[in-house]
Amino acid sequence: MKVITVRDYNELSAKAGQLITDLIRSKPDCTLGLATGGTPLGTYQYLVERYRAGDITLKDVQTFNLDEYCELPRSHEQSYYRFMQDNLFLHVDLRPENVHIPCTEDCDPQVQCDEYNRLLNSATVDLQLLGIGSNGHIGFCEPGTSFDQETFLTSLSEETRLDNQRFFSSLDEVPHSAITMGIANILRARSILLIASGKGKARCIADLVNGPITEQVPATALRLHDNVTVIVDEAAAALL
Numbered sequence: 265m266k267v268i269t270v271r272d273y274n275e276l277s278a279k280a281g282q283l284i285t286d287l288i289r290s291k292p293d294c295t296l297g298l299a300t301g302g303t304p305l306g307t308y309q310y311l312v313e314r315y316r317a318g319d320i321t322l323k324d325v326q327t328f329n330l331d332e333y334c335e336l337p338r339s340h341e342q343s344y345y346r347f348m349q350d351n352l353f354l355h356v357d358l359r360p361e362n363v364h365i366p367c368t369e370d371c372d373p374q375v376q377c378d379e380y381n382r383l384l385n386s387a388t389v390d391l392q393l394l395g396i397g398s399n400g401h402i403g404f405c406e407p408g409t410s411f412d413q414e415t416f417l418t419s420l421s422e423e424t425r426l427d428n429q430r431f432f433s434s435l436d437e438v439p440h441s442a443i444t445m446g447i448a449n450i451l452r453a454r455s456i457l458l459i460a461s462g463k464g465k466a467r468c469i470a471d472l473v474n475g476p477i478t479e480q481v482p483a484t485a486l487r488l489h490d491n492v493t494v495i496v497d498e499a500a501a502a503l504l
């Protein structure tokens with residue numbers, strides 16, 4: 265696992281964005297695994313800027329998102345579908361048919377999990393972008409998730425709901441469940457890029473890099489992969 269420490273969030277976003285730009289330029293038909301949350305916003309902004317500058321095209325890129333909340337329609341401003349539209353998809357030339365996000369609207373969740381898993385496993389993700397939850401979750405794979413888990417319907421921990429409350433007007437509005445890629449899916453990516461910013465991530469980053477490999481800290485599964493880059497700012501690196 266390669267750990268890169270940068271000064272602040274802006275440097276982190278530029279570094280992560282540059283790595284993804286380099287991949288798109290060297291392999292224009294690459295497959296990207298994408299993440300949501302506050303941390304990748306700057307990375308997506310960087311990609312949009314590079315697209316607008318004419319440095320990259322995403323017309324042949326395929327994407328798979330990690331996860332989606334249940335209990336929210338796709339039109340809800342906090343759905344991950346909306347998040348991706350607002351922050352990346354509407355601003356670049358990705359083809360709608362190349363974009364994949366689990367669908368939790370008007371459906372049988374198990375059927376959706378199976379369908380998403382099948383689609384995901386029919387592709388090979390070249391680069392999986394990840395954030396990390398303060399409890400060490402990746403995607404929405406919460407502590408205790410088996411490292412062998414494939415795409416599944418998961419319950420969100422209270423810690424995760426509290427962390428994500430800032431995006432909603434009250435805790436009551438934060439969904440209790442989600443469809444997420446499993447850890448086994450994430451580990452199949454050719455390369456993984458995890459980004460973390462701020463002191464709230466210092467503990468889980470220390471656990472990820474130096475703690476025991478355990479299902480209680482789902483991100484530690486990444487230590488079983490041979491091509492992982494972690495980019496952290498100085499605040500998130502404080503306990504390394």
Ligand SMILES: N[C@@H]1[C@@H](O)[C@H](O)[C@@H](COP(=O)(O)O)O[C@@H]1O
Nearest residue numbers: 300301302303395396397403404
């Ligand atoms: N499902 C997402 C994760 O993919 C993300 O990594 C995490 C951290 O988000 P943030 O970047 O806002 O701290 O939030 C959510 O739970």
